[in-house]
Amino acid sequence: xxxxxxxxxxxxxxxxxxxxxxxxxxxxxxxxxxxxxxxxxxxxxxxxxxxxxxxxxxxxxxxxxxxxxxxxxxxxxxxxxxxxxxxxxxxxxxxxxxxxxxxxxxxxxxxxxxxxxxxxxxxxxxxxxxxxxxxxxxxxxxxxxxxxxxxxxxxxxxxxxxxxxxxxxxxxxxxxxxxxxxxxxxxxxxxxxxxxxxxxxxxxxxxxxxxxxxxxxxxxxxxxxxxxxxxxxxxxxxxxxxxxxxxxxxxxxxxxxxxxxxxxxxxxxxxxxxxxxxxxxxxxxxxxxxxxxxxxxxxxxxxxxxxxxxxxxxxxxxxxxxxxxxxxxxxxxxxxxxxxxxxxxxxxxxxxxxxxxxxxxxxxxxxxxxxxxxxxxxxxxxxxxxxxxxxxxxxxxxxxxxxxxxxxxxxxxxxxxxxxxxxxxxxxxxxxxxxxxxxxxxxxxxxxxxxxxxxxxxxxxxxxxxxxxxxxxxxxxxxxxxxxxxxxxxxxxxxxxxxxxxxxxxxxxxxxxxxxxxxxxxxxxxxxxxxxxxxxxxxxxxxx
DNA sequence: TCTGAAGGCGCC
DNA sequence: AAAGGGCGCCTTCAGA
Numbered sequence: 001x002x003x004x005x006x007x008x009x010x011x012x013x014x015x016x017x018x019x020x021x022x023x024x025x026x027x028x029x030x031x032x033x034x035x036x037x038x039x040x041x042x043x044x045x046x047x048x049x050x051x052x053x054x055x056x057x058x059x060x061x062x063x064x065x066x067x068x069x070x071x072x073x074x075x076x077x078x079x080x081x082x083x084x085x086x087x088x089x090x091x092x093x094x095x096x097x098x099x100x101x102x103x104x105x106x107x108x109x110x111x112x113x114x115x116x117x118x119x120x121x122x123x124x125x126x127x128x129x130x131x132x133x134x135x136x137x138x139x140x141x142x143x144x145x146x147x148x149x150x151x152x153x154x155x156x157x158x159x160x161x162x163x164x165x166x167x168x169x170x171x172x173x174x175x176x177x178x179x180x181x182x183x184x185x186x187x188x189x190x191x192x193x194x195x196x197x198x199x200x201x202x203x204x205x206x207x208x209x210x211x212x213x214x215x216x217x218x219x220x221x222x223x224x225x226x227x228x229x230x231x232x233x234x235x236x237x238x239x240x241x242x243x244x245x246x247x248x249x250x251x252x253x254x255x256x257x258x259x260x261x262x263x264x265x266x267x268x269x270x271x272x273x274x275x276x277x278x279x280x281x282x283x284x285x286x287x288x289x290x291x292x293x294x295x296x297x298x299x300x301x302x303x304x305x306x307x308x309x310x311x312x313x314x315x316x317x318x319x320x321x322x323x324x325x326x327x328x329x330x331x332x333x334x335x336x337x338x339x340x341x342x343x344x345x346x347x348x349x350x351x352x353x354x355x356x357x358x359x360x361x362x363x364x365x366x367x368x369x370x371x372x373x374x375x376x377x378x379x380x381x382x383x384x385x386x387x388x389x390x391x392x393x394x395x396x397x398x399x400x401x402x403x404x405x406x407x408x409x410x411x412x413x414x415x416x417x418x419x420x421x422x423x424x425x426x427x428x429x430x431x432x433x434x435x436x437x438x439x440x441x442x443x444x445x446x447x448x449x450x451x452x453x454x455x456x457x458x459x460x461x462x463x464x465x466x467x468x469x470x471x472x473x474x475x476x477x478x479x480x481x482x483x484x485x486x487x488x489x490x491x492x493x494x495x496x497x498x499x500x501x502x503x504x505x506x507x508x509x510x511x512x513x514x515x516x517x518x519x520x521x522x523x524x525x526x527x528x529x530x531x532x533x534x535x536x537x538x539x540x541x542x543x544x
Numbered sequence: 545t546c547t548g549a550a551g552g553c554g555c556c
Numbered sequence: 557a558a559a560g561g562g563c564g565c566c567t568t569c570a571g572a
Binding site (some may be wrong): 214215230231232233251255259260287294295296297298299300322323454457491492493494 | 550551552553554555556
C-alpha cells in the first residue's frame, strides 16, 4: 500500500510504499500526525490487534457524510458532486480482519488543497473535503465536528477491541433466577416461563394459545371478553382479568429470553468480553448505532453481568439532563441556563416559578423537545414558552422549518436529511390526501425539532468522550490500551471506563473535567453547566 | 423457501 | 395514563 505525507504548508512531503503497516505507523506516531483514511475500523482494528494505538485520525467516509449534507457546505464542490463511493454506508465490522491490501493511507497536518481528480482516490477526496471546510462560513466549528466524529470512530474501534467485561456466569445466574435453568434443548421454553404460560392458557381457557403471536393472543383475549385493539403491555395493563398479571409476566420473561438469553450469550460473549459492532454516525442525528448484539438496548436487568476484572473497577458516568441543557445552551436562554446551574434543571424550573412541580417541568421539557401536542406535555407548553421564550422558540422554529421542507443544523454543523416535499401539500386536490400530506409535514417537523437537540447532544457526547480518551491516554501513555483505564461502553449520554481499582477515583475526575471541556468546545465561555453523575462499582448493575 | 413488513419492546 | 424524537432486534405473518 501507499502513504502520502502532507506538511504544514499544504505541500505533499512524500509518497511512500508501506509494507508493514504497524511498523510504519509506530515509527511516525511520535510526531503526532493525523492519520487520514477511508474507514477507521478497517485500518485501526488491525493496528490495535498489533498493539498499536494512534492519537488522531480523519475518517473520510464519516466526514464526507457530514459535508455532503451540511448547510454550511452546501455550496462546496463536494456537496454538488454526484453521489458515489464515498456516500456508501459503513461496511460491517465482522471479525477482526487481516490488514487490507489496497487503498492508501495518509498523514496530514495543516494543508491547503489543489483540485481533486479521481473520485475513489482518498487524496482527491481529502482535498475536496478540506476545501469544503475552508470555504464554509464556520470552518472552525465544522472542523471541530469532523475531529469529534473521527475521534469517535477511533473510540468505537478501541471499545470493540477492548470489549465490555462480561461474566457469563453472572449472566447465566440472572437468567436462571428469572426463567429457570437453561433448557437442555435449544428453543424449548425454560421451566418458569412455561409455568407462567400454563397459568395464562388456563385462565384464558385457551390451551393452544401462542402468546408470541399478536393475532392469536388478540383472538384469545376477545373470546375471554377482553376487548382490546392491540396486545401492547401498557394497554393490557388497563384490563382487569386474572389472566393479565401472568400474561404481562410472560411478556417480560419472554423478552429477556429472546433478546438477551443464552443464545445471545453464546453469540456475543467470548473470553469474558462482549464486543459490539459500533456504528458511529449510524443515526441521522449523529448518534451512534450498533449492528448486532443490541448493545445500545442492553436491558437494565442484565447489567449485573457486566463485571470488572479482579482488581479493577467500572467507572460509570452519565450526563444529567443532557438534552434540555443542550437546548438551553444552544438557544442562549439565560433563564434556562440559570435554572440548570444549581444541579437539578427541573427543580430549577420549578424554583423559577414557571411550573408547579418537578414532574410537570420534566414532562413539559420532554414535550418541547419531542413535539407533544396533546396530553399533559402539550397543555404545559404555553407556560413553558412564557418562561423560556428563547429555548422553546428555538425548537419551535426547527419544527416550522421542517414542516416547510427545510433543513435544520446542529451547533457544530450537522444538518438534517432533505425533508419531505412541501410542494405536494398545496398541489393536492383531495382533502384526504391533503390531510395526509399535512400529517407527514408535521411528523417531519417533530423530527427536525428533535434533530437539533439530539444532534447537538450527540456532538457534546463525542467531545466528552474524545476528551476522556485523551486524558486517559495521559494516565497510560506507555502501556497497551487495556493495561490502563480505557473506555468500554458508550450509550448516548453515558460512558463506562474499565479502570485499575487504584486509579478509579482519578478516572472519575478525568470524566468530570472532560465534561467541562465538552461544554467549552461547543459553547465557549457560556456559563452552561453539564454535570455528570459518576459511580465507581464492581458491576454495571450497581450504577444508578 | 425466502424476504420484508408489522407488532412489540428494550435503550437513550 | 399517554404522547412526542432517535435507534436495533425478535417473532409472526403475508406475499412472492
